[in-house]
Amino acid sequence: MAYDFQVTVDCTDPHTLADWWAETLGWNVEPQDAAFIKEMIAKGYATDAETIHHNGSLVWRAGAAIRHPETGRRMLFQFDESAKTVKNRVHVDIRVGEENRDAERDRLVARGAVFLWAAQQGPQSWFTMADPEGNEFCIT
Known part of the structure; x- marks a missing residue:
């Protein structure tokens, strides 16, 4: 179901x-x-x-x-x-594609998001960001 x-x-x-x-x-x-x-x-x-x-x-x-x-x-x-005081236990992933990830990070930072770090696991990589209230999300 x-x-x-x-x-x-x-x-x-x-x-x-x-x-x-x-x-x-x-x-x-x-x-x-x-x-x-x-x-x-x-x-x-x-x-x-x-x-x-x-x-x-x-x-x-x-x-x-x-x-x-x-x-x-x-x-x-x-x-x-x-x-918000601690890291989220659940977060949103926004899939934009590797070719768009840098531009999307820059666009969101210009709108008030914060770039936290870049990460990679095997062939997968992503940016961890925070929205204007500090809630983490990822761009993949």
Whole structure:
């Protein structure tokens, strides 16, 4: 039996990080329904404190998600007030091909990523990077 799943990233600024990853991967930020959010507040199911304005829109403070435009695969970025302090136990690998790896590293560094190190195992090589909140990922 196959399961559908999403990757969830804890972060202190989920909407900004979702924007960064959506641009990085060429995915789309899931829209949030401001009318629904206002209705939930009006009915007492939520409070104004649970919302923020991001890029001019009312959104849930707790998180944002991005989706692959064709497959629907999803990454969720959820609020956690604690900053990242240790190495990730799970990380994302972005496959760009050896011929594109240097250019992709440079592009992402220009957008706020940090190059951590280059590594190789047999014929496979990759760059380990960190996103703007310090979450590690690899470019292969």
